[in-house]
Amino acid sequence: MTLQIENLTVYYRTLRGDVRALEDTTFQVADHEIMGLAGESGCGKTTLGHSLIILKPPMKYIKGHVALDEQELPIHDMKRMNPFRFKEISLIPQYAMNAMNPTRKIGKMTAELLGSRGVNFDAIRTELMRRLDLVNLPDSVLDMYPIELSGGMKQRMVMVLSTLLNPSLLIADEITSALDVSTQKAVAEMLVEFRNREFVNSMIVVTHDMSILYQIADSIMIMYAGQLAEKASTDVIIHSPRHPYTKLLISSLPEVGVRYTETKLQGIPGKTPLLLDPPVGCRFRDRCPISFEKCMEVPPFMEVEQDHYVACWREF
Amino acid sequence: MKKQRNKNEFLYFALRNVKLLIGFSVILLFLITGLVGPLLAGNEPFAYVNPLGPQPPSAEYWFGTTFFGQDVFSQFAHGLQATFLVGILGGGIGTIIGILIGFVAGYRGGIVDEILNVFTNIVLVIPTLAVLLIIAAYFEVRSIFSESLFIGITAWPWAARAIRAQTFSLRTRDFVDLARMSGMKPLKIIFQEIAPNMMSYLVMTFILQFGGAILNAATLDFIGLGPTNAISLGLMMQHAVNWGALQLGHWWWFIPPGLAITAIVGALYTMNVGLDEVFNPKLRET
């Protein structure tokens, strides 16, 4: 087991009270697993991703344990997390491309970043070159300023940087969303390549785009309104999901070859609940076509089949 | 509802912002002094009330009397009025010109923007004080109004540039495009769609112009080019220095106006920083 998360609960502190963005999540990510984390905006997927590495205000740790390679992560302590960040667990943020300091040459920035982690730049230089080569970036990027790189190039640069120390876990937050289809494909395939070459042990790929996950992920976990809904292998989630939300979500996705005149797709009626004051029990209850009295209680996230977890009372 | 909450949120942070509160209290204190003072001290700041000539502060003459036996407090209170008037008029004129030019340049863009930009830059690099000196010296009889006018028409370029930049970024927003597609005319779009989004900005511009006008007026007054028919804080200082208050140790004559100008301008800038923090969530101290 690379990553084990137990009862992790994280809120956002706001003027009007706590936004309950992540409630009681328990799941595992296995060695070499690329887990896709999907859901709509506000479902808590980004909160989950970020809380594993930088849990800082307005995020507020409530409870739960996180263990990486059998070692407890002090995620609630920004300082004690420092030795883990970048070395053991690394993040590619959504706007990674803009995260680079525009006044520093990329090579210099890399050296500084490594220095701050006590790693000698020269010692790792050959490996860096090798990896740049792997993602089709010329060595000369190190002498360039971030502005001289295209969006796709920056994204690849950040990918190389964030995995340079072979972290055990990589969290990629919506890294393909702002890219063109062609670049998107290349970046997504690189993620797989990085895993195959064991630059990273396992990965959590956070995205709202299920079709990208279908291409690259081993498993997919679906979240809804701060709760886990379902986790299973990619094919199972796409082709035989069991949670009503997953079912409705998958069936609402248009694909090439589907036209409204022949197959009219339907969205999910209703709205996501406000997490400032979420409904009790299953948070999908109000929009769910098969909800019943039992749904007033929070459904547990249970394994209904080998490696298939569902949080729905109808499935137990 | 949102407006309500916005207002509440604004008040919430405004009432907790020390800088804003301190600045505002100082301004309020001087404003009240300027308004109420003349009622207490009488309406003739130049009247020779004390036959003994220069006297330090006493129960009868709170701020003492001048070399000629005039009541310093009375002059001070009237001077405050003049100072606020210059601030409001001069700052107001500067702000209005700045707003008009900034809005038009920012919204129209293109050639109009370039022409206005050149014009703004020209006014910007003209040494303001020198021009004010020449204008002021040209007019034999000068009033507070003419002084404010001169100050206003030389002080707008900074405001214009800042407002132009803001307008520029707002005009590319989709709701402005939508307003254009609703057939609204440019002026209507500027004042009904763009300006309301910049209210905080406009208020802050006015405060800065207000402070700048007071400083400019004090400078003019001090070098003897102030109003010829009124009293102001700057003029008080000029008189004090002319009649040897420094050498004779008549500190009560020049310290109050000097301190008041410093305090008012300082308070305005502090208020500005405070307002910035209130309006801009990123600067709010948590």
Add this chain to the structure above:
Amino acid sequence: MLKLDNVSKVYRIGTFGGKELHAVSNVSFDVQDGEVISLIGESGSGKSTIGKMILRLVSLSSGKIELDGVNISVAKGRALKEYYRYVQGVFQDPFSSYNPIFKADRVFDSIREEFYPQLDNQAWYHRVGSSLHAVGLNPEHVLNKFPHQLSGGQLQRFLIARALLLDIKFLVADEIISMLDASTRIDVLNLLAELKERGLSILFITHDLSLAYYISERAVILYKGCIAEMGVTEKVYENPMHPYTRMLMASVPRLDRKWEDVNIELKGQSSEVAKGCVYYDRCPLAAKDQECVKRRPPLLEVTPDHLVACWKL
């Protein structure tokens, strides 16, 4: 009905405007009554610029746009306002489309002030009500609210309702569902389809191939401001002929099949090709010293209703 004739947009950039950026080059196509046509392209393809030119928010550098035979690309004042009575647009970001300090209804109010000052309150509310119903919104739920109190999907419907208040014939829908959540976006798309059934023509601007397929009869594929391929949607999708279209079709992530191992050249954006084909530097088919370098390929009809701009056909 709406016709683009050789429309181009050139921006002058660099110090003293010495360089030219061809955002849109010689684009021609037309939209029939009650037709949905998709304008598909990646970032920098000029698709939004075309939408904005149709909406007259961006001026044309050359060419013309006609609505029912009338050249509107130079319309001003009253004529332009009349044009807006028939042609309207909805943009990508629902939140940026509303002035954040006012209630959302304000977008209706400005329509009333400018176009229907003579209507009394009752007639107006009736009109607003039926517009809202037409887009599937309940007036009681959405009127008198501030933009942040409504969801992205509601806001986009609200904007469509605003357009329906006018005598609208043509709607430019610029990425209008790309910021909406998966579970609500399809309903907005279905709404567009419904409006189309009622005779509205729609220009559906998108980067998402599957959305375009779902809704449009015809598709236009743009690359760097030029039309690469266009025609009946099925033909373009099932038999893509331009190498760029083929690359797109191969790299779009799908739910019914996994990516094939097609190697995509990941060259950075190169300098603009002055004369030749805009896809030249990424094209696997292009060869040096050929027409590809020298001249821009014309858009030619390969089969009926299927046009491709490629020398290598």
